[in-house]
Amino acid sequence: MASESVVASGDRAMRSAPAARSSFLATAWLITRKDLVIEFRSREVVYTTLFFAVSCVLVFAFSFVKEGVAAQDAAAGILWIAIAFSGTLALGRAFERERQNDTLRALMLTPVDRPAVYIGKLAGVLALLAVVEAIVTPLVALMFGAPVLDHALLLAALLAAGTIGFAAVGTLFAAMLIRARSRDVLLPILLYPITIPVIIAGVRGTGVLFQADVDLPMARLWLSILVFFDLVFVTLALWTFEPAMKE
Amino acid sequence: MKKRFAPLLILTAAAFAYAPLAIQRAPYESTMGLVQKIFYFHVPSWMAMFLAATVCGIASAIFLFAGRKSYDRIAVAGAELSVVFGLIGLITGPLWGRKAWGVWWQWDARLTSALVMWLIFVAYLLLRKYGGSGSEKLSAVLALFGMANVPFVYLSVNIWRTVHPKTSVVMTLEPDMGRPFLVCALAFVSLCALMLLTRVQLENRRAELDELFLALED
Numbered sequence: 001m002a003s004e005s006v007v008a009s010g011d012r013a014m015r016s017a018p019a020a021r022s023s024f025l026a027t028a029w030l031i032t033r034k035d036l037v038i039e040f041r042s043r044e045v046v047y048t049t050l051f052f053a054v055s056c057v058l059v060f061a062f063s064f065v066k067e068g069v070a071a072q073d074a075a076a077g078i079l080w081i082a083i084a085f086s087g088t089l090a091l092g093r094a095f096e097r098e099r100q101n102d103t104l105r106a107l108m109l110t111p112v113d114r115p116a117v118y119i120g121k122l123a124g125v126l127a128l129l130a131v132v133e134a135i136v137t138p139l140v141a142l143m144f145g146a147p148v149l150d151h152a153l154l155l156a157a158l159l160a161a162g163t164i165g166f167a168a169v170g171t172l173f174a175a176m177l178i179r180a181r182s183r184d185v186l187l188p189i190l191l192y193p194i195t196i197p198v199i200i201a202g203v204r205g206t207g208v209l210f211q212a213d214v215d216l217p218m219a220r221l222w223l224s225i226l227v228f229f230d231l232v233f234v235t236l237a238l239w240t241f242e243p244a245m246k247e
Numbered sequence: 248m249k250k251r252f253a254p255l256l257i258l259t260a261a262a263f264a265y266a267p268l269a270i271q272r273a274p275y276e277s278t279m280g281l282v283q284k285i286f287y288f289h290v291p292s293w294m295a296m297f298l299a300a301t302v303c304g305i306a307s308a309i310f311l312f313a314g315r316k317s318y319d320r321i322a323v324a325g326a327e328l329s330v331v332f333g334l335i336g337l338i339t340g341p342l343w344g345r346k347a348w349g350v351w352w353q354w355d356a357r358l359t360s361a362l363v364m365w366l367i368f369v370a371y372l373l374l375r376k377y378g379g380s381g382s383e384k385l386s387a388v389l390a391l392f393g394m395a396n397v398p399f400v401y402l403s404v405n406i407w408r409t410v411h412p413k414t415s416v417v418m419t420l421e422p423d424m425g426r427p428f429l430v431c432a433l434a435f436v437s438l439c440a441l442m443l444l445t446r447v448q449l450e451n452r453r454a455e456l457d458e459l460f461l462a463l464e465d
Contacts, residue, residue, distance in 0.1 A: 169392065172388065173385070173388075173389075176384065176385040176388065177378075177385065179379075179380075179381040180378040180379055180381060180382050180385065181377060182377050182378070182379075185377070186373070186374055186378060189370050189373055189374075190370050190374060190385075190389055193363055193366040193367045193370055193393075194367065194392050194393065194396055196363050196396075197396065232395055233392070233395070236391065236392060236395055240311060240388045240391060243311050243312055243314075243384070244311065244384045244385065244387070244388050246384075
């Protein structure tokens, strides 16, 4: 239902906006807003993903805590595992919604730039994961005594850059897997090997920030690797989205 | 195709027949002794793997952007061979590592990036097998992402540490070791090319059969 109204309003946006760039961003924003409105009404994905992320933290806490004390460097790893696992879940659910009523096909039939559709979906997924991270990060800080506030800006930048890299690949693959059989199993199988650099850089960078004596140049180095990774993978995704989604 | 097949087959057979003799005659390495001889199969199998992976990546790009179905069949063949030769490399490596480092596996730049690259090609094959129709495009995208991924993994773990011998080892080999190495490299690369040709031929035959079947149904 929501997609149909977006199709109409997307068309209107195309006609009313004269400049190509503003119509690109307007289309992307329409798709993001559509996803956020649907999510805001049901809150299905955000609640289930959040609960899953918290359970992940608990499960890993049991394997890394000995005699009441968490193993060193465990916090950074657990945080990123929770993000990666719940991110996969959110991606799967976000696109399952588009599959059920075949609304992704409707989106693909709209006379707009394909990359704009991709950016719109990506922004929706990122907003969801931001909510999850905003709750899981303080939780990890609380339970493992991780000093998240000491370099809050750098930590936020690492989380943002890592999530963008993870979601950029994930959105592309989840969109393409809509037509495939056994898509639930295939998404993590394809996503984890490809996003290993994000996980490595994220865990190492966050781990540096959680140490007793923080090595700031090292954390910045990992951040720059993450940003570089984001640039390459978003470009590659924008480039391949159009030919890949053609039927 | 058939013209290229026979000479390649003879070349591969000859190189593989001569390889054990050449390896046996090569001198023992001063510190590691016998176990160093794994090197003559380990490095060439990775060379064959990179050849197959490059073929897969380039063929995937052509398939994705030019839409030529025949290149998709080359990409599948390349991915399958990458997994096979990568597996040989992943088995021979730890055998040597156990002797040289005392452990089967090290979380080292080269080892991790090789494992990740191998996993990407396994994922590619899983997608082809279980993804159903329409997964050709996605697997082409996966191969492209996989190609872009390798330098990143390499770089990110390299900041960590590396214990694997450098590639420059191959260039600075003693002539007595270099000659057997060349024979083995030739054997593996020509075997890879031979299997690639055969596999592409098989895929082409399958595609022809599918077309004939569809024509018959109509």
